[in-house]
Amino acid sequence: MPVTVQTDADPGSSREQRIAELEAENERLRKIRDALIVRVESGSAHKPEPYAAFEHSVVLAEQVRERTETLNQTMDELKGSxxxxxxxxxxxxxxxQRLVDAIESIADGFVLFDQQHRLIQCNSRFRSYWKFSGLEVPPPGTSIAEVKKRAIGSGLIVEEHANTSSEGVVFLLSNGRWVQMTERPTREGGLVVLxxxxxxxxxxxxxxxxKxxxxxxxxxRVVTDHVPALIAYVGADMSVQFCNKVYEDWYGRGGDSPLGKRLYDIHQPELYRRLLPHIQEVL
Structure with missing residues (x-):
């Protein structure tokens, strides 16, 4: 049978070649490893696209969460506001409404004016003065001078009496009622009129x-009736306004009274002429 003969040079050469190949492969793998490490450590610009996309999505998710929390907090604050x-x-x-009710409960006519003394608000009592006379109630914005001018011009106010000893002016209205006007300044410079x-x-x-x-x-009359003399009070028109019993008895004409009669109709002309200077002197 044939015999294979191996020389010492063949095995050694093969191992060295295999070692050289392995070393070259290891070197190549180390370079790839080093390159990957550099790319990972160098930043997202050099990261692989799938990893960079994943990391970016994580960052976006965190930002969305933070902004959602801020929005929810703002919404809660807005709801509270x-x-x-x-x-x-x-x-x-x-x-x-309480102010309106309080004003309406006042028995007097109530009018509120602003700093320019223009009408802001009034109660039904004040409006009734105008409506009773068939007049239009002054609208808001009307000045206090215009309110008074309308009241006098329309005939709502018949008489006006200013009394320094009283709190305010007194008016006689067309319905026969008497009202007293009093004014009180407000803290803002306005005016309250009652x-x-x-x-x-x-x-x-x-x-x-x-009485x-x-x-x-x-x-x-008691005193003058006991005076034995003719006593009479004569008005500016020379008519007898008052006389005592002696005068009435002296005049006695069928039970007629001298009251309201003129002196020249009562006395004879000569007596009237004698009395006239004294009467005019008294008048």
Missing amino acids: NKALHRAREEAETTR YSDITDVKNSEMARRI ALEESERWI
Whole structure:
């Protein structure tokens, strides 16, 4: 059978060649490894596209999460602000309605003027003065001078009495009612005007004065009736306004009274001429 003969040079040469090939392959792999390490460490610009896309998506997701949280926080703050604004509006409306109710509950005529003394608000009591006379109520923005001018020009105000001893001016309205006007400045420089109905007070005062006059007249009559002389009070038109019993008895013409009669119709011309200078001197 044949015999294979191996020489010492063949195995050694083959191993060296294999070693050289392995070393060359290892060197090539080390270069590839080093190149990959450099690319990874050099930044995203040199990263492989799939990895860079993944990293970019992670960054975007984090930014979206942060912005979503900020948006949610802002929305919560906005909701809170809207609630506060709605609550403030409700409170303002409640306060305004309470003010209107308070003004309407005032028994006097109430008018509020701004810093330029232009009408802002009035109550139904004040409006009733105008409506009773068939007049249009002054609209907001009307000056206080124009309000008074309209009231006088339309005949709503019949008389005006200024009394320095009282708080304000007193007016007699066309409906026979008496109102007293009082003014109070506001802290902002505006003006609050109240029109108080004082008809009952005026009537009471008038009744008291009439009673006092009647009482005074009664006492004068008692005194003059006991004076044995002709006593008469003569007005500017020379008519007898008051006389004592002696004068009435002297005049006595079938029960007729001398009151309201003119002196020249009562006395003889000669006596009238004698009395006239003294009467004119008293008048």
